Amino acid sequence: MSAISASEKVDGFTRKSMRKAQKQKKSQGSSQFRTQSSLVELSPLPQLKDAPSTEQQDLFTQKLQQCCMLFDFMDSVTDLKSKEIKRATLNELVDYVSTNRGVLVESAYPEITNMVSTNIFRTLPPSENPDFDPEEDEPTLEAAWPHIQLVYEFFLRFLENPDFQPSIAKRYIDQRFVLQLLELFDSEDPRERDFLKTILHRIYGKFLGLRAFIRKQINNIFLRFIYETDHFNGVAELLEILGSIINGFALPLKAEHKQFLMKVLIPMHTAKGLALFHAQLAYCVVQFLEKDPTLTEPVIRGLLKFWPKTCSQKEVMFLGEIEEILDVIEPTQFKKIEEPLFKQISKCVANPHFQVAERALYFWNNEYILSLIEENIDKILPIMFGSLYRISKEHWNPTIVALVYNVLKTLMEMNSTLFDELTSSYKADRQREKKKEQEREELWKKLEELKLNDTALVQNNSHGLQNAQNNNNNNNNNNNNNSNSHDNQDKSTAVGVSTDIQDPDITTATTESTTSAK
Amino acid sequence: MDAFKLMKELKLNYEQEVYYLPRETGLSLIEAATQDDSRISAKCRDAKVEDLWSLTSFFGYSTQTFVLAVNLLDRFLAMMRIQPKHLSCVSLSCLHLAAKVTEEECDLASGDELIRIGQCRFTASDLSRMEKIVAEKLNFKSKAVTALTFLHLYHQIALSHATDRKETLSLEQLEAQLRACLCRIAFSRAKPSVLALSLLRQEMEARRSQDMLEITHHVQRHLKIPDGELLYWCDLVAKCLSDYASPECSKPDHRKLVWIVSRRTAQSLHSSYCGAPDLPTIPEGGWGESESEDSGEDMSSGEESLSSSLGSDGDGTYFPLHLRRHLAP
Numbered sequence: 001m002s003a004i005s006a007s008e009k010v011d012g013f014t015r016k017s018m019r020k021a022q023k024q025k026k027s028q029g030s031s032q033f034r035t036q037s038s039l040v041e042l043s044p045l046p047q048l049k050d051a052p053s054t055e056q057q058d059l060f061t062q063k064l065q066q067c068c069m070l071f072d073f074m075d076s077v078t079d080l081k082s083k084e085i086k087r088a089t090l091n092e093l094v095d096y097v098s099t100n101r102g103v104l105v106e107s108a109y110p111e112i113t114n115m116v117s118t119n120i121f122r123t124l125p126p127s128e129n130p131d132f133d134p135e136e137d138e139p140t141l142e143a144a145w146p147h148i149q150l151v152y153e154f155f156l157r158f159l160e161n162p163d164f165q166p167s168i169a170k171r172y173i174d175q176r177f178v179l180q181l182l183e184l185f186d187s188e189d190p191r192e193r194d195f196l197k198t199i200l201h202r203i204y205g206k207f208l209g210l211r212a213f214i215r216k217q218i219n220n221i222f223l224r225f226i227y228e229t230d231h232f233n234g235v236a237e238l239l240e241i242l243g244s245i246i247n248g249f250a251l252p253l254k255a256e257h258k259q260f261l262m263k264v265l266i267p268m269h270t271a272k273g274l275a276l277f278h279a280q281l282a283y284c285v286v287q288f289l290e291k292d293p294t295l296t297e298p299v300i301r302g303l304l305k306f307w308p309k310t311c312s313q314k315e316v317m318f319l320g321e322i323e324e325i326l327d328v329i330e331p332t333q334f335k336k337i338e339e340p341l342f343k344q345i346s347k348c349v350a351n352p353h354f355q356v357a358e359r360a361l362y363f364w365n366n367e368y369i370l371s372l373i374e375e376n377i378d379k380i381l382p383i384m385f386g387s388l389y390r391i392s393k394e395h396w397n398p399t400i401v402a403l404v405y406n407v408l409k410t411l412m413e414m415n416s417t418l419f420d421e422l423t424s425s426y427k428a429d430r431q432r433e434k435k436k437e438q439e440r441e442e443l444w445k446k447l448e449e450l451k452l453n454d455t456a457l458v459q460n461n462s463h464g465l466q467n468a469q470n471n472n473n474n475n476n477n478n479n480n481n482n483s484n485s486h487d488n489q490d491k492s493t494a495v496g497v498s499t500d501i502q503d504p505d506i507t508t509a510t511t512e513s514t515t516s517a518k
Numbered sequence: 519m520d521a522f523k524l525m526k527e528l529k530l531n532y533e534q535e536v537y538y539l540p541r542e543t544g545l546s547l548i549e550a551a552t553q554d555d556s557r558i559s560a561k562c563r564d565a566k567v568e569d570l571w572s573l574t575s576f577f578g579y580s581t582q583t584f585v586l587a588v589n590l591l592d593r594f595l596a597m598m599r600i601q602p603k604h605l606s607c608v609s610l611s612c613l614h615l616a617a618k619v620t621e622e623e624c625d626l627a628s629g630d631e632l633i634r635i636g637q638c639r640f641t642a643s644d645l646s647r648m649e650k651i652v653a654e655k656l657n658f659k660s661k662a663v664t665a666l667t668f669l670h671l672y673h674q675i676a677l678s679h680a681t682d683r684k685e686t687l688s689l690e691q692l693e694a695q696l697r698a699c700l701c702r703i704a705f706s707r708a709k710p711s712v713l714a715l716s717l718l719r720q721e722m723e724a725r726r727s728q729d730m731l732e733i734t735h736h737v738q739r740h741l742k743i744p745d746g747e748l749l750y751w752c753d754l755v756a757k758c759l760s761d762y763a764s765p766e767c768s769k770p771d772h773r774k775l776v777w778i779v780s781r782r783t784a785q786s787l788h789s790s791y792c793g794a795p796d797l798p799t800i801p802e803g804g805w806g807e808s809e810s811e812d813s814g815e816d817m818s819s820g821e822e823s824l825s826s827s828l829g830s831d832g833d834g835t836y837f838p839l840h841l842r843r844h845l846a847p
Contacts, residue, residue, distance in 0.1 A: 198797070205800045240797055248801035316786060358783045365777045392576060398634070399780060405635045406775045409572040417763055420694045423575060 042066060042082040045089070048096050057105060060096065063089050064111045067151075068118045073143040083147070090150035097157045104163045112158055113172040119151040121180045124187055132188070135275060139188040139233075152195035159202045166206045173203060175213050182217050185234025197237040201244065215260075218242065222264050230272055239280035246287040253292045261288050261295065266302035274314055282321040289328060296333040300325065304344055312353040319348060319359040326369050334372050342383045349404075350387040354397040361403040364410055377415045384411070385422045524675050525740055531663050531671065532741050535710050538589060538662045544596025545707055558595060558602055560703045566609045567591070567701050573610075573636055577627045579617055581693045585666040585700065586616035592706045594652050604648075606638045611648040619660045637776050665696055668714035676718070676733050687730070692717055698762040699755060708751050712743055716751040720759060 045066065051059050067090055071083050097103060128140045142148060158164065181203075185196055204214055218238055225232040249257060265284055268274075274281075289296055303322070308314035322341070326334075348360035363369050373380050388411075392404045412419045551557040567588055574584040590612040600608060610632055617626055627635075629642040652658070673689050695717055699705045705713060715734060722730040738748060779787070 201797050201800070244797040244799050245802070247799040250802045316783075320786070354780065355783055355786075358779050359786075362777065362779060362783070362787070393578070399778060402635055402637075402778060405572070405576050406777060408576060409569075409775065412572060412575065413568075416698070417694075424690050 041079075042069060042085040044085050048092055056103075057107070060093075060103065060108065061111050063093060064108075064115045067093070067115050070119065071144070071147070073146070087146055087150065090147060090154060094150060094154045094157055097154060097161055101163060104158070104161055104165070106168055109168050110172050112155075113169075113177065116151055116155045117177065117180070120148060120155075120184065124184070127188060135273075139190060142187065142189040142192055145189070145191065149191065149195075152192070152199065156195065156199055156202070159199065159206070164206070170207055170209060173207065173210075175210065178203065178210055178214055179217060182214075182221065185221075185237060186232055188233055193234050193237045196234070197240060201241050204241065204245065215245075215256075219260065219264055222268060226264070226267050226271060235268075235271075235273075236277035236280050239277055239284055243280060243283050243287060246284055246291070249291055251291060253288075253295075257288075258292075258295065261285070262298060262302065266299065266306070269303065269306050269318070274317060278317045278321070282324055285321065286324050286328060289325060293330045293333055296325070296329055297336045300337045300341060304340055307344060312351070312356050315348065315351070315353075315356045316359050319356070319363075323363060323366065323369070326363075326372070327366070329372070331372060331375065335376065338372075338376055338379055339383065342380050346384050346387045349384070349407075350391050350395075352396070354400055357391070357395070357397070357400050358403065361400065361407055364407045370410070373411075374414050377411070378418060381411055381415065381418055382422060385419075386426065389423070389426055521675065521678050524671060524678065528668075528671050528675070528737070528741065531667055532711050535663045535668075538593070538664065539709065540589075540592040540596035540706055542596075542707065545592070545703065547599075548595060549703060556601065558600065558605055562602055562605060563591075563595065563703050564701055566605055569636070570609055570613055571697060571701065573613060573632065576635065577617075577632075578625060579613075579621055581697065582666055583613070583616045583620045584697060585664045586620060586662055587613040588700045588706075589662050589664050590615060590652060590656060590658065592703075593656050596706075597655060606636065607640050607644055607648045608652065610636055610638060611645055611652050614645065615649050615653060615658065663710060665700075665708075665710035665713045665717075666693070668711045669693065669696060669717065672714055672718050672734075672737060675737065676730060679729075679733050687721065692721060695720075695755075695759055695762070699758050702758060704754060705758070711741060712747055712751050713755070715743065716748060716755045719748070719752055720755055 045059060045063055048056060048059055048063070067086055069082070069086065071079050071086065073083075125140075129137055132139075178200075181196065181200060185193060187193055187196075200214070204211055221232060221238065222235070225235060246257075265281065265288075268281060285299060289299060300322075303318060307318060322345075345360050345363070348356050351357050351360070364373075384407075388404055388408055392401060392408065395401055395404070548558055548563060549560045551559040553559050553561065570587055570591075571584060573579075574581075574587070587609075591609055594608060594612065614629060614632060629645045633640065633642060633645065669692055670689070673687060673692065676687050696714070699713065699717070708716075715737060719731070719734045722734060738745075
């Protein structure tokens with residue numbers, strides 16, 4: 001493995017390139033470590049298309065059973081012949097199920113599900129790369145993909161076959177099956193997840209009895225992801241499926257679904273890896289709001305509650321989501337959340353990170369949002385005005401300044417009177433602030449002067465003891481201090497009283513004040 | 519300044535103002551022009567003046583700068599026939615000229631900045647050339663007598679007369695109203711003294727202050743402004759101000775504005791919305807067969823829901839295939 005020194009681990013900026021170079025390059029993983037007790041070779045069976053119709057059923061079953069034999073793909077040289085036989089057989093099975101009618105007899109169902117289970121249900125190997133960053137690193141691909149892909153393909157065709165009967169299949173495609181299927185969504189291989197997504201989608205569609213179970217298990221996965229592990233590779237795919245489910249919700253929405261939105265989807269926005277699945281998540285949220293607009297207020301308040309404070313990339317995503325929500329919002333709902341929302345937008349607009357500011361300002365390019373703002377200009381303009389005006393003078397990025405001009409001009413045209421009022425009150429506020437600042441400066445200056453006067457007073461009026469001590473110490477300090485007006489004074493006023501009492505506390509205090517007064 | 523001096527100053531400016539009026543014939547031509555490409559129309563000019571106000575406000579320039587800029591613009595447009603495509607350049611150069619004589623050095627925005635924010639297509643050298651042309655044609659050195667001059671004078675006069683009264687006349691509000699009027703070319707015909715006086719009078723009438731109205735009468739008599747003229751402009755001003763103060767918003771024409779965003783933001787704008795997924799919608803509620811889960815079930819219930827969500831063959835589904843044979847009844 002990589003040899004990262006302890007100091008590199010502490011320093012947050014270890015170069016990934018270095019680490020990668022040190023690591024052994026292995027991009028394939030498979031946990032199919034079930035070793036056969038003996039090397040079993042597959043014997044090729046006759047083709048299905050050549051077999052007479054009476055024997056086809058049996059041949060089909062035999063082939064299915066043959067495909068239950070698993071091979072180790074980590075070793076790329078052994079069993080090549082058998083692997084090829086299995087691959088060809090699987091291919092044949094895919095064709096057979098796709099093109100023929102009447103092949104799905106009742107006895108075939110358990111064989112099919114058994115073959116599929118044997119092949120795909122496996123414990124996923126731990127990630128090769130412990131610091132796997134889904135956005136940057138290449139995923140570890142499944143080594144046995146040549147076979148597994150065909151198994152998935154086969155299973156999908158099986159589900160989509162016109163003769164498929166859920167009433168029979170549900171005996172075999174049960175909760176345990178679905179649970180194992182869901183666990184596979186954690187695979188790093190995106191091709192596998194893509195298949196799983198489509199398969200689970202079909203299962204959800206056809207097996208009404210499993211729907212509640214599937215929803216519940218997905219909830220569990222998400223909740224574990226959000227609150228416990230912060231790791232799951234299949235969030236985007238599951239959200240895509242949920243999107244099509246939410247789209248089909250009946251009205252009025254069930255309480256269960258609303259709870260799901262508030263307890264799972266909204267908190268999911270806090271995940272670190274939001275960028276991987278944000279598009280799908282936003283889609284789900286918007287779908288919910290299109291189904292039931294009364295959910296707008298809790299959703300927006302939820303998003304505002306979880307608004308990112310230190311991650312600008314996330315903030316940009318949140319702003320994108322807010323724009324999508326505003327695109328479908330009803331004007332009455334808008335009125336309920338306009339104040340807290342625009343308070344946040346006003347902060348975003350003034351954000352020193354230019355992408356955040358830009359994204360927030362770009363809202364004013366959206367016609368529908370403009371019309372909403374226009375209707376509620378008397379509430380919104382006072383909230384936005386301060387930050388807009390301030391950053392028009394202070395922001396470092398010229399593009400932002402130009403965009404702010406656009407926004408201010410738009411707002412001005414909406415309501416000139418209010419705009420003028422706000423301008424003059426803003427200017428008046430600034431004047432007052434400036435005055436206060438000046439007064440503060442004056443005060444500090446006065447204090448400085450007073451201080452100098454005070455120390456002079458202290459040294460002049462203090463009893464001889466202190467003076468003498470000062471004198472003694474000043475002789476020492478002469479080397480350290482330049483322009484010693486006070487020292488000179490002391491020397492001149494000091495009567496030749498020499499005392500040996502040296503109280504260190506007093507002397508240090510006075511000499512310190514002497515030095516600081518300079 | 520005492521009342522006597524103020525009145526003297528007033529008279530002086532009144533005599534001067536005629537030199538700073540835009541040519542009537544020129545203004546008529548503009549007002550008569552239609553919306554074609556060859557001439558500047560009233561609507562064109564008005565829109566441009568509004569832009570000038572936006573820029574003034576944005577850069578923090580004073581009303582004086584704005585009023586002066588509009589004055590220069592009107593005089594120039596009334597004198598010279600220019601093509602609409604040059605209007606931005608002319609108006610911006612008027613603004614820059616006005617800012618240079620009115621604002622402090624430190625508050626002055628550069629020509630480049632003006633052009634960038636105003637989203638104009640010409641260069642800084644074009645701008646300075648145009649400035650020279652305007653200054654030359656109008657023989658502009660550093661000042662002009664505008665409605666604002668008179669407004670300030672009237673305000674001071676009113677203050678000096680009303681020192682014992684508690685009512686304060688807001689100069690800022692009057693300035694805002696003047697700005698609103700200047701955005702319409704009709705008011706460019708008015709003599710600045712009359713326009714300012716009409717504004718003052720409107721304000722007094724709105725406050726129903728007899729004493730203040732007295733002051734306007736006094737000024738009118740002093741300057742020998744005919745009643746008819748004053749009333750005419752008062753009417754127009756009243757109409758304009760009622761539009762300005764109305765709560766109705768004008769729909770902003772944001773086709774004019776260019777929204778330039780950085781490359782990264784533009785990219786993320788395109789890719790962020792995933793749109794409709796490629797998975798078809800699954801409608802809720804079966805086709806005859808109802809879901810075994812109860813609709814109002816609480817998500818937090820654990821094992822109970824698991825067992826109750828089993829399909830109609832309760833015994834078969836939970837147990838794996840190879841075990842089932844042992845358990846079959």
